Amino acid sequence: MSLKLQNIAIIGSGFLGLTLALRLAESGAKVTVYESAPEIGGLASAWQIGDVVWDKHYHVTLASDAWTRKIVEEIGLGDEFEWVETKTGFYTDGKLVSMSNTLEFLQFPPLDLVSKFRLGATIFYxxxxxxxxxxxxxxxxxxxxxxxxxxxxxxxxxxLLKAKLGEAYRETSAAFIWATIQRMYAARNSGLKREMFGYVRGGYARVLERFGEHLREKGVEIHLNSRVESIEKSEDGRIRIFAAENTENTEKIQRTKRKAISAHLKNLSEISVSSVANNSFDKFDSVILTCPSNIAAQICPQLSETEKARLENIKYQGIVCASAILKKSLSNFYVTNITDETPFTGIIEMSALVDKAEFGGNALVYLPKYVAPDDELFEKTDAEIKEVFVTALEKMYLHFKREDVVAFNISRVRQVFPLPTLDYSVNVPPVRTSLENVFIVNSAQITNGTLNVNETIQLAERFFEKHFEN
Ligand SMILES: Cc1cc2nc3c(=O)[nH]c(=O)nc-3n(C[C@H](O)[C@H](O)[C@H](O)COP(=O)(O)OP(=O)(O)OC[C@H]3O[C@@H](n4cnc5c(N)ncnc54)[C@H](O)[C@@H]3O)c2cc1C
Structure with missing residues (x-):
């Protein structure tokens, strides 16, 4: 059937789902996106922290992120990038040191010269x-x-491995560190002399606001707050979707009517909420799932047992990530890697990259803790997590006081990225399923890269080219 005659559903409005929606709509298909959250964007979505609207999880764009830059350009925000040279710190043996250039690397206290040489040689190799x-x-x-x-x-x-992988580092293959180092080098080899990190003024809130508008102009329908609970092939060959209203989110939808202090944002909810699904069945010619693999297995009961087992076999790493608005900066490092035992596994100071004017003159700091999906941290209350995190910050930074905390939000996501276990690419579930015209394309199919928006968009573009473009 020609794409123009097709009615296609996409499950998930992260960058994967949004990019697919764009390409399919441009080719003439009628596209409907189902999103269980009250806003588009998935892991890259934004929220309100005190008076600030910024990314729920820290995001930067590298100069080498050609796929991301192309999409941002297409939606009309290409000139809105700011590029900044950032610094990196290490918190090690109770001290904060800078490790932003070769000289600082050579002076790095915890390693002797031979160890430093071997470390440098490993990265280069x-x-x-x-x-x-x-x-x-x-x-x-x-x-x-x-x-x-x-x-x-x-x-x-x-x-450093434990910071991202927890105890699962023992099951992880060397391809993980290879992909991380490749991304670091890509940033350096992008034609700029120095390593520059970029962001769009207004953050991903603005990118997503514009992306939502752009898709609406192309006729894409986005059902927010609509959790897809089952996808089944009917006797007429079409695919039936049942989406239920995500009642947990009704209150959150009200809260997305934001009072942003950012001059770059309109009212996000007015733009991105096309409609909220009532409990309903709809039929489509094709369905593309972009949600995590285990969810795909749950909501597609007609998949074979082998397919379901393969999807459920993908092990994910989760995150508990605090966003804190502080009266003062912690340091001038964008990233502070931590080699000591602390309750979070790194510190990302967004205001070392982004102009503080975006945050009402305050600092914005992220405190991520990557954990297994069943970690007990997911059960702790916001107040409990805040107490432990803020106490640790007071020990680490003498100038920091808990009174400096203006706002403190906590995000919890059980499935962030699949663990690259041994022989990962051999066991990855294919995008085609045994149900004709039902596809599963998600970050589990990133086999030789790290999880980032650029890889995500690339995955969507390649999938579209291979399976839908004539
Ligand atoms: C802490 C953190 C830091 C990051 N830093 C960076 C960075 O600096 N630079 C960078 O480029 N990238 C970064 N990333 C990665 C980036 O966010 C991801 O690559 C990208 O957002 C993944 O998009 P996706 O569409 O594949 O998945 P998701 O964003 O996870 O989208 C999947 C969507 O499916 C929805 N969904 C799931 N189940 C259902 C259902 N049953 N019905 C309806 N909807 C459903 C979910 O709600 C979600 O919106 C970071 C991610 C995290 C978590």
Missing amino acids: ASRVKDWKALEKISVEDWLTKLSGKKTFEKMWKP
Whole structure:
């Protein structure tokens, strides 16, 4: 059937779903997006922290993120990027040190000169490796220990791996660190002399506001607050979707009528809420799921047992991430890596990158803790998490006082990214399913990259090209 005659549903309005919606609508298909949250954007969505509207999770764009930059350009915000040279810090042995250039690396206190040389050589070597599939066969621990030595692994690599992967670092392949280092190098090799990080003025709230408008202009319908509960093939060959109203979100929808202090934003909810689904059945010619793999297995009961097992086999890493508006900056580092034991696994100071005017003159700091989806931290209240995190900040930064906290929000996501386990790419579920015209395309299919918006958009563009473009 020609695309122009097709009625297509997309499950999920993260960057994957939005990019697919755009390409399909441009090709003439009638597109409906179902999103269980009260706003579009998924992991990249924005929320209100005190008087500020900014990303729920810290986001930067690298100069080398060509796919992201192309989409931002297409929706008319290409000139709105700010590019900033940022600094990186390390909190190690109770001290905060800068590690933003070669000289600082050479002076880095916790490692002796030989260990530093091995560390530098490991990073350089990883940047040159092309055969990432071979690295999927080796555990990241074995690979890094072999290249950097036991001492450097224990002192540097292990805390950094645990910061992102928790205890699951033991099951993770060397392809994980290879992809991370490749992204770091891509930033340096993007034609700019220095490593520059970028953001769109107004943050992802603004990008998504404009993306929502753009899709509406192309005729895309977006059902917010609509959780898809089942997808079934009917006897007439069409695909039936049942979407239920996500009642947990009714109150949140009211709250998205924001009083943003940012001059760059309109009222996000007026733009992005096309409609809110009532409990309803709808029929489509094709359905594309962009939600996590285990959810896809749950909502498609007609998939074969083998397909469901393969989807459920993907292990995810989750996150509990605090966003704090503070009266004063903690430091001038965009990222502070932590090698000591602290309740969060890194510090991202957005206001070291973004003009403080965006935050009413205050600092915006993120405190992420990456955890397994069943970690007990998910059960803790906001007040409990805040107490532990703020107490740790007071110990780490002598000038910081809890009275400096203006606002403190906590995001909890159980499925953020799939763990790149050994032989990951061999076991990845395919995008085509045994149900004709039902596709599953999600971040589990990123096999040789890290999770970022650029990879996500690329995945959507490649999928569209292969399966829908003539
Ligand atoms: C802490 C953190 C920091 C990050 N930093 C960066 C960064 O600096 N730079 C960068 O480029 N990227 C960054 N990323 C990654 C980026 O956010 C992701 O690559 C991207 O948002 C993934 O988009 P997606 O569409 O694949 O998935 P998601 O954004 O997860 O979208 C999936 C959507 O499906 C919806 N959904 C799920 N189930 C259902 C259902 N049953 N019915 C209806 N809807 C459903 C969800 O609500 C969600 O909106 C970061 C992510 C995190 C968490």
